[in-house]
Amino acid sequence: MLLPTLRRLAEMIFVMLGISIVVFLIFFATPGSDPAARIAGRNATPETLAQVRHSFGLDQPLPIQYIKVMEKLFISRDLTSFVNRGQKVIPAVIEATPVTLSLVLGAAVIWVIFGIWVGVTAAATRGTVIDRGLMLLGLVGVSMPVFWVGSVANLITQSRFHDTWLFHWVPGLGYTPITQNPWLWFKSLIIPWMTLAILYIGLYGRVLRANLVEAYQEDFIRTARAKGLSETRIMFRHALRTSLITFVSMFGLDFGALVGGGALLTEVVFDLPGVGRLTYQALQNLDLPFIMATVMYSSFFVVVANALVDIAYAWLDPRVRDAR
Amino acid sequence: MPADMPTPADLLLDVQDLCVSFRSERGTIRILENISFTVGQREILSIVGESGSGKSMTSLAVMRLITDPNAIITGRIIYKGRDLLQLDARAMRDLRGREIAMIFQDPMTAMTPVYTIGWQIEEQLRAHQKLSRRAARARAVELLGEMGIPAPAKAATRYPHQLSGGMRQRAMIAMALSCNPSLLIADEPTTALDVTVQAQILELIQRLRQDFGSSVILITHDMGVVATVSDRVMVMYSGIIAERGPKPLVLAQPSHPYTLGLLNSIPPMHGARPRRLPSIPGSPPSPTGRPAGCPFQPRCDFRFEPCGTRPPLFANGEQEASCYLAEKGLPDWPHERAIRAEGRQREGAAA
Numbered sequence: 001m002l003l004p005t006l007r008r009l010a011e012m013i014f015v016m017l018g019i020s021i022v023v024f025l026i027f028f029a030t031p032g033s034d035p036a037a038r039i040a041g042r043n044a045t046p047e048t049l050a051q052v053r054h055s056f057g058l059d060q061p062l063p064i065q066y067i068k069v070m071e072k073l074f075i076s077r078d079l080t081s082f083v084n085r086g087q088k089v090i091p092a093v094i095e096a097t098p099v100t101l102s103l104v105l106g107a108a109v110i111w112v113i114f115g116i117w118v119g120v121t122a123a124a125t126r127g128t129v130i131d132r133g134l135m136l137l138g139l140v141g142v143s144m145p146v147f148w149v150g151s152v153a154n155l156i157t158q159s160r161f162h163d164t165w166l167f168h169w170v171p172g173l174g175y176t177p178i179t180q181n182p183w184l185w186f187k188s189l190i191i192p193w194m195t196l197a198i199l200y201i202g203l204y205g206r207v208l209r210a211n212l213v214e215a216y217q218e219d220f221i222r223t224a225r226a227k228g229l230s231e232t233r234i235m236f237r238h239a240l241r242t243s244l245i246t247f248v249s250m251f252g253l254d255f256g257a258l259v260g261g262g263a264l265l266t267e268v269v270f271d272l273p274g275v276g277r278l279t280y281q282a283l284q285n286l287d288l289p290f291i292m293a294t295v296m297y298s299s300f301f302v303v304v305a306n307a308l309v310d311i312a313y314a315w316l317d318p319r320v321r322d323a324r
Numbered sequence: 325m326p327a328d329m330p331t332p333a334d335l336l337l338d339v340q341d342l343c344v345s346f347r348s349e350r351g352t353i354r355i356l357e358n359i360s361f362t363v364g365q366r367e368i369l370s371i372v373g374e375s376g377s378g379k380s381m382t383s384l385a386v387m388r389l390i391t392d393p394n395a396i397i398t399g400r401i402i403y404k405g406r407d408l409l410q411l412d413a414r415a416m417r418d419l420r421g422r423e424i425a426m427i428f429q430d431p432m433t434a435m436t437p438v439y440t441i442g443w444q445i446e447e448q449l450r451a452h453q454k455l456s457r458r459a460a461r462a463r464a465v466e467l468l469g470e471m472g473i474p475a476p477a478k479a480a481t482r483y484p485h486q487l488s489g490g491m492r493q494r495a496m497i498a499m500a501l502s503c504n505p506s507l508l509i510a511d512e513p514t515t516a517l518d519v520t521v522q523a524q525i526l527e528l529i530q531r532l533r534q535d536f537g538s539s540v541i542l543i544t545h546d547m548g549v550v551a552t553v554s555d556r557v558m559v560m561y562s563g564i565i566a567e568r569g570p571k572p573l574v575l576a577q578p579s580h581p582y583t584l585g586l587l588n589s590i591p592p593m594h595g596a597r598p599r600r601l602p603s604i605p606g607s608p609p610s611p612t613g614r615p616a617g618c619p620f621q622p623r624c625d626f627r628f629e630p631c632g633t634r635p636p637l638f639a640n641g642e643q644e645a646s647c648y649l650a651e652k653g654l655p656d657w658p659h660e661r662a663i664r665a666e667g668r669q670r671e672g673a674a675a
Contacts, residue, residue: 222434
């Protein structure tokens with residue numbers, strides 16, 4: 001168990017190296033464009049351009065440039081924005097990370113709990129009105145765009161019904177660190193959490209139901225019945241346990257993508273200063289150092305999440321453990 | 325009545341007029357038609373037939389494991405004086421695994437892949453008995469040892485895919501026997517195993533009645549298996565009973581052409597080697613396409629006028645067959661080769 005885990009982690013570092021090279025090449029070696037001009041931003045003075053050329057070593061060969069960029073990103077961490085002059089990129093990303101993590105972790109807890117509840121309930125009552133109703137709701141959840149749900153939630157809780165007993169507790173938009181005021185942190189995030197979770201509850205509920213229905217066709221379910229186990233035990237210990245494998249792999253990928261900036265729309269709508277909103281702003285200003293850093297950051301999160309999924313696989317399915 | 329024939333007091337299971345059908349878009353499909361049989365204490369009953377003959381459906385009906393909401397099950401399944409079809413779900417669940425246990429054809433797919441063998445046996449023990457984790461594990465290891473698994477304590481920590489087919493089936497049997505069931509239903513327990521392992525598993529099943537006092541319903545398509553282990557035989561064809569009776573009688577003198585066909589398809593151990601092993605021509609009808617009258621008649625070499633109406637079970641002593649040939653005593657079969665030759669001539673004439 002330990003050795004495959006270590007091997008998987010080594011693979012992960014290798015993939016990250018590959019990604020960093022690809023990202024670097026996209027930004028610095030695209031033919032026909034001057035990276036210095038793009039890094040310096042619109043209407044840059046010749047002095048700025050010269051400064052950029054010098055600091056990124058753009059007159060030197062590509063491998064040297066790569067090392068210089070990686071040094072700026074990971075060792076000296078002094079990559080600076082030229083649009084918001086003087087703003088250091090890496091500290092800004094690091095500062096934004098807890099916000100994104102707070103948002104995505106909370107939403108993940110909600111969507112895992114409700115996703116499993118929807119899937120299990122629908123599979124246990126398959127063919128009935130409850131099953132159809134839940135699947136219909138799931139489809140509605142999947143179909144609603146998150147920015148729209150967020151805007152509607154804001155409209156209701158911040159404006160139209162804010163003064164009623166139901167929503168007067170909702171704080172204004174924005175983020176309070178958990179270290180500063182945990183209760184306010186919770187209150188300001190609960191609506192963004194639910195907004196983000198709705199899509200995934202629908203998606204996960206539907207996928208889990210399909211997997212459970214499939215699992216119920218398996219021989220071992222018949223064996224479990226023949227053993228005289230209760231339906232609840234058959235559902236949770238046998239059917240759900242074997243269906244969780246797909247669930248976990250989906251979760252790892254979605255979670256990684258969301259932490260890596262995929263929660264952009266939610267963050268923008270709820271004015272949460274997370275990595276997604278940072279990316280959004282950088283894109284609006286064509287702030288290349290920022291874009292590069294956030295792209296790198298998000299791809300790394302997807303890779304980490306993938307590795308964790310693989311490790312979880314081996315933990316969930318002993319057959320995978322032995323196949324290595 | 326001979327001494328070894330079970331008397332009603334000895335009866336463990338008494339299935340009467342069991343019918344299973346399924347509602348479908350094209351009307352009701354009859355799968356099992358009036359199946360009746362008994363299993364005595366410590367008796368091994370073999371149910372034989374081709375795939376689709378309804379033998380597995382019979383066992384699932386006894387276990388009440390037919391979960392399809394469109395299934396209609398009628399008749400009586402009397403187990404130790406109680407009609408299983410009348411029991412509520414909870415009482416039935418309590419009975420399953422404790423009183424009546426079942427093992428399946430492919431232990432690879434019949435065991436949950438993500439739990440160890442030991443865990444799965446413990447689960448069954450703890451579902452029916454008040455046992456601590458530790459005591460259940462000790463019992464599981466003990467059972468695995470009794471089933472002839474070497475290093476049982478280690479095997480208990482193994483996952484199903486880590487064991488060989490024979491070991492898996494032994495583990496499956498250990499699990500089925502964990503609560504000392506009075507009746508074990510074995511659905512093709514040796515089909516997925518190779519021949520040497522098959523013999524070991526059959527021996528194990530035979531030993532159960534001494535060691536555990538269990539009766540066994542053995543479902544198989546293999547007449548060789550029947551000859552090895554059973555006390556009585558029930559041959560099923562297309563959802564009906566073709567023939568039933570004590571094993572020695574049925575094997576020595578079959579009274580249904582289908583039984584004869586099954587027996588003829590076993591390679592002979594002595595004498596001249598046949599050039600080609602005889603087989604029953606054609607394949608069993610689908611449940612929707614069963615012919616009127618005797619369902620075997622399209623494949624039967626002995627078809628004659630009465631076959632157009634469904635034959636009842638005709639008894640000759642303890643042997644019963646649903647064939648008009650058995651109406652007046654046991655049929656006297658011509659030599660097997662003569663039958664085949666005649667059959668071929670008839671085919672030639674028809675063409």
